[in-house]
Amino acid sequence: MLKKLLASSLLLSSIGAYAGDVSLDYKGFYDRLKRVNKEDYSLITMAFYVPNSKNCKIISGKITTERKSYPLIYNKDQQLLLPYDEKLRSDRALIQLNLAGDTTRCGIQVQIASKTKQKHYEATSLQQMFAEMDALYTDLQGFPMKYFSKGISGISFNFQSVTQIKVNGVPKQVEDKFVLTESELKKLKHLEFSNNPVRISPWFNH
Incomplete structure (x- = not known):
């Protein structure tokens, strides 16, 4: 199962919503990034993607806590470039995505990937x-x-x-x-x- 997930980028979890705002717990992303950061991996990371299809187009995104809001950085391949931040985890931050299209089949993909x-x-x-x-x-x-x-x-x-x-x-x-x-x-x-x-x-x- 893990091999298929990492090789072909199967869906990690279903977003399960229609077009509009979707909120995801930052903790789930942090826990996966922690597996990489606890070792000395200088060339690779855990990469997170929103499938780049007509039903999963990112319009905008942000990272929010109860008191603050930060811009969410992503590239044209719709890879979410998330920080590895203990404070965001402890502050129960949310990844908020505004998506276009019917996102019931959309999700987040996770994959081992090169940093550059x-x-x-x-x-x-x-x-x-x-x-x-x-x-x-x-x-x-x-x-x-x-x-x-x-x-x-x-x-x-x-x-x-x-x-x-x-x-x-x-x-x-x-x-x-x-x-x-x-x-x-x-x-x-x-x-x-x-x-x-x-x-x-x-x-x-x-």
């Missing part, structure tokens, strides 16, 4: 990213399943349009997704994209 999305990568940074993704994936499974985990199989790069790629200088073209397997990563020296990826996440072949 670059056009150029050297082998060492991608090897570290793979190791961190694999370690966090194993940790999220908990006891005793983490001792039986097969781990991740590679790294997936998603794009918004056709992208030119160079693997160790050898060119190729992809439509919207490129997968770098663990075995390919071991042979990699450098990787180049003509466009910045919109999402970089673990890939599974099992």
Whole structure:
């Protein structure tokens, strides 16, 4: 179940409302971010997305407590860029979203993802990213399943349009997704994209 959730970004929880304002407890997001921040993961995070469809369009958003209101930052991929803040958790903050469309099938997606999305990568940074993704994936499974985990199989790069790629200088073209397997990563020296990826996440072949 966890593998499917992280690999294909299945819905974490249904928002279950029609167009308008939706409130979500910040604590649920904080608890997931805490799993990342308690370890020294410098390249990855837990990413939260509102599905980018006609029924899940973000009009605006904010983070609120009883006394204060803060702007909610999100990108064009509708990733919620949430702070990791103990005070917001203790103040019982809410994530408030104003959505357009029929949101009964909308939800929040959670996924292990790279913090940055670059056009150029050297082998060492991608090897570290793979190791961190694999370690966090194993940790999220908990006891005793983490001792039986097969781990991740590679790294997936998603794009918004056709992208030119160079693997160790050898060119190729992809439509919207490129997968770098663990075995390919071991042979990699450098990787180049003509466009910045919109999402970089673990890939599974099992």
